[in-house]
Amino acid sequence: MRLSGILLPISALPSRWGIGAFDRCAYEFADKLAAAGQGVWQILPLGPTGYADSPYQAFSAYAGNPYFISLDALIERGLLRESEAAALGWGDDPRRVDYGLLYQNRLQLLRTAHSRADARLLDAVAAFTRANAGWLPDYALYMAVKSASGMRPWNEWADEDIKLRRHGAVERCREAFADETAFHCFVQYLFFEQWAALKRYVNSRGILIVGDLPIYVSLDSSDVWAHRELFQLDRDGTPTRVAGVPPDYFTADGQLWGNPLYRYDVMERDGYSWWLDRLRACAERYDVTRFDHFRGLDSYWSVPYGETTARGGEWVTGPGKGFVDAIRRALPHMRIIAEDLGYLTDSVRELLDYSGFPGMKVLQFAFDGSGSGADNAYLPHMYDSNCVCYTGTHDNVPVRAFPAHAAQDALSFAAAYLDCQPSEIPGKLLRAGMASVAELFVAQMQDYLMLGEEARMNAPATSEGNWVWRMAPDDFSDELVGRIAELTELYGRRRPS
Numbered sequence: 001m002r003l004s005g006i007l008l009p010i011s012a013l014p015s016r017w018g019i020g021a022f023d024r025c026a027y028e029f030a031d032k033l034a035a036a037g038q039g040v041w042q043i044l045p046l047g048p049t050g051y052a053d054s055p056y057q058a059f060s061a062y063a064g065n066p067y068f069i070s071l072d073a074l075i076e077r078g079l080l081r082e083s084e085a086a087a088l089g090w091g092d093d094p095r096r097v098d099y100g101l102l103y104q105n106r107l108q109l110l111r112t113a114h115s116r117a118d119a120r121l122l123d124a125v126a127a128f129t130r131a132n133a134g135w136l137p138d139y140a141l142y143m144a145v146k147s148a149s150g151m152r153p154w155n156e157w158a159d160e161d162i163k164l165r166r167h168g169a170v171e172r173c174r175e176a177f178a179d180e181t182a183f184h185c186f187v188q189y190l191f192f193e194q195w196a197a198l199k200r201y202v203n204s205r206g207i208l209i210v211g212d213l214p215i216y217v218s219l220d221s222s223d224v225w226a227h228r229e230l231f232q233l234d235r236d237g238t239p240t241r242v243a244g245v246p247p248d249y250f251t252a253d254g255q256l257w258g259n260p261l262y263r264y265d266v267m268e269r270d271g272y273s274w275w276l277d278r279l280r281a282c283a284e285r286y287d288v289t290r291f292d293h294f295r296g297l298d299s300y301w302s303v304p305y306g307e308t309t310a311r312g313g314e315w316v317t318g319p320g321k322g323f324v325d326a327i328r329r330a331l332p333h334m335r336i337i338a339e340d341l342g343y344l345t346d347s348v349r350e351l352l353d354y355s356g357f358p359g360m361k362v363l364q365f366a367f368d369g370s371g372s373g374a375d376n377a378y379l380p381h382m383y384d385s386n387c388v389c390y391t392g393t394h395d396n397v398p399v400r401a402f403p404a405h406a407a408q409d410a411l412s413f414a415a416a417y418l419d420c421q422p423s424e425i426p427g428k429l430l431r432a433g434m435a436s437v438a439e440l441f442v443a444q445m446q447d448y449l450m451l452g453e454e455a456r457m458n459a460p461a462t463s464e465g466n467w468v469w470r471m472a473p474d475d476f477s478d479e480l481v482g483r484i485a486e487l488t489e490l491y492g493r494r495r496p497s
Contacts, residue, residue, distance in 0.1 A: 004434060004493040005040025005210065006033060007394065008445040009055070009457065010068050011097055014473040018090030018106075019097045022194040023070035027201055029476065034205040036481045037488040039495035041202060042210040042290070042442055044394060044457075046195070050220050052463040053099045056292070057218045057259075059143065061278055062135040064191030066110060067102050073194060079113035095455075097468045107187075114186045125182075125189040134277060135222070136188060137174075137181070142222035144180035145173055153220035155237035163237065165226070195285070203287070206495050210337065210442075211286030213279070215293040216243050216259035224260055230267060230274055231260040241302045244310035245342055249368075254301070254310030255461050261302055264319045272319070272326045279327060283334045291357070294338035297323055298348045324355045337388050341365075356386075361438060363429050364392045364402055367414035379417070380436040389438035391429050391447050394457040398446035399426040401453040426450065434491040441493060448484060449475055 013020025013029060020026070033041055047058025048065045055065075074080040088105040091098035117125070129136050142154065149157045161169035174181065202209055217223045219239060224231055232241045243259040267274060282289040293300075296318055303313035327334070338357040340348065352359050366378035376382065383389065391399050403411055403425055411422050418428040430448070433441040446455040446469070458466040488494050 001496075002439060002491075002493045003039035003208075003495060004441040004443075004488050004491075005038050005042055005208075006445050006448070007042040007390075007442050008471065009044040009394070009467075010046065010065075011044075011055075011467065012445070012457070012470050014094065014471055014475075016090070017071045017085060018102055019067050020470065021068050021070045022198045023072045025473070026198055030198075030202045030205050030207060032476050032481050033207055034495075036484040037494035038207065038484070039493075040208050040210055040288075040440060040442060043212065045212045045214055046285070049099075049467075050218055053097075053467050054458075055212075055467065056214045056216075057220075058214075059146075059218065059221050060135065060139045061214075061217050061221065061223045062132075062281055063139050063188055063222075064195060066187050066191065067106055068195075069110065069187070069190050070194055071109060074109075074113050074190070079116050080109060084112060085109060094472055095470050097470060099468070110187055110190075111183060113190075114183050117186065122186075125186050128189045128192070129185045132188075135281075136185060138226040139188070139222040140181035140184035141170065141174055141177065142225055143184045144177035147180065148177065154225040155219065155233075164228075199285075206497070208287040210288045210290055211282060212290045213282050213292055215291070215296050216257065216261075219258070219260050227274060230263055232263055233260060239305045242305050243296075244301050244303045244313060246301050246313060246315075247311055248343060251461050253461075254313070256303060256307065256310040261300065264323075268319065268322065272323060275323070276326065276330045279331055279334065283331060288335040288337060290337045290339055292339050293342070294340050294352070294357070294359075295342055295344060295348045298345070298351045320351060321354055324351065341393075358386045358388050358439065360393075361387050361389045361436075362392060362396065363389065363433055364396050364399070367402075367410050367417070367425075368406055373413065380432050383437050385437045385439050387438045388440045388442060389433045389436045390441075391433055391443045394444070395460050396444075397453055397456050398444060398449075398451050399429045400447075400450045401456070402426060402429070404453070430487070431491075434487055434493060445471060445476075448480060 008029065010020045014025045015021050015023060030041065045055040045058060046064050046068065047055060047060055048063050049055055049057065050059050051057045071080060071085050075082050075085065089101050091101055145157065145162055146152070146154070154163055157163040162173050199209060228237060233239055239260040241261045242257065243261055244256045245254050247254040298318050298320055299315045300318050301310065301313045302316045303310050336357045338352055338355060338359050340352050340359040341362065361378050361383055363378065366376050397405055403422055406414070414425050415422050418425060418432060420428045430443055433443065455469045457469055
């Protein structure tokens with residue numbers, strides 16, 4: 001079935017409280033997607049953000065971001081008063097997220113809401129906590145101890161016993177931080193209650209949600225703290241090897257992500273149960289899951305801890321087909337998109353073919369000068385239907401800014417291939433994606449809005465100015481909805497009624 005969709009993170013939705021959330025604007029966005037004939041809403045990871053506010057560096061692989069909880073819904077429920085939310089600062093620019101203000105103010109309001117929860121609501125939170133016993137108690141305790149430790153990551157905690165989860169320390173801290181852990185369980189209950197309601201509504205409009213599964217988890221997370229044996233760490237919790245990608249056409253030093261690497265040999269012994277639990281959570285949370293850095297399952301770039309760039313790393317064999325087989329056996333109906341971008345080898349391509357998962361084709365990569373002309377695998381005439389075509393991902397510039405980033409010979413090739421003037425390339429990229437044989441075509445919302453560099457979501461290998469762009473309330477106009485609908489209809493991608 002041919003479909004198209006739009007990539008827009010929850011954080012980038014309009015909202016009067018500083019960041020996109022599960023509120024009225026999210027529901028209205030779903031309505032406009034439906035009116036535009038779209039069948040997919042793709043989002044970025046939903047976890048509680050840590051370092052540099054990146055959704056790929058979350059405090060938990062399971063927990064939800066408290067910033068996305070709708071304050072309006074809490075006001076309607078009587079847990080907050082409008083005046084309490086309005087009295088706090090949320091930033092002066094509706095197109096930018098001010099994470100500093102969110103950090104100062106959001107949890108303060110959620111604590112107020114928690115203080116007003118009645119017995120019925122607290123009973124629901126308790127039931128939710130029991131139903132999520134595999135991750136929520138550890139996460140809530142982690143955040144409580146982390147807060148008491150000046151928000152330092154677990155491997156820097158002064159209390160060695162709780163840092164290393166020695167006998168009796170977890171129970172002692174659960175008792176000492178009972179109120180704080182109860183608060184974090186309450187927050188997660190609100191998050192998932194609201195997310196489930198939004199997802200039901202989106203699905204009722206005939207739209208699938210594509211979620212994002214980061215391949216790695218943050219060192220500063222409850223997952224690593226609670227499962228040290230699954231990661232390449234020393235006895236004190238310091239990583240021995242960390243993740244990244246090698247130098248390439250775009251970055252001379254590569255990218256040093258810094259996430260601890262997995263001990264796949266240990267994971268294999270119980271059939272990758274930790275991974276399968278994580279994938280089950282994604283299958284419940286999303287309709288389709290984008291598996292980030294899928295090529296790392298074939299081989300991954302391993303960098304000695306302490307290096308300042310990724311240049312000193314080496315390729316190490318990943319879990320490969322055995323891992324894919326484990327997914328197939330445990331989750332035979334799970335829908336996965338394999339993010340197979342980066343340095344691809346024959347063995348990576350073989351693993352993708354073996355999995356049967358659709359890979360990704362990024363149109364900007366077809367014309368960035370790094371490929372081989374007419375044989376570039378990202379050119380539409382090279383596709384088969386089992387793929388997802390993107391104008392660009394969250395790591396790319398919006399299409400309007402693409403010509404300014406491309407070399408002159410690449411632009412000349414793009415203009416010839418797309419049969420247009422260089423100034424027309426952004427719009428032609430959208431049409432080329434829509435016209436391609438790919439079963440699914442996805443464009444960033446910024447691409448349809450024809451925004452430039454200022455609307456870029458993330459610039460890889462940088463740690464400032466990312467993840468802050470937001471759509472203004474009137475951007476997704478009825479006129480734009482109509483234009484997208486016409487394009488979608490023209491190329492046979494309108495979702496079934």
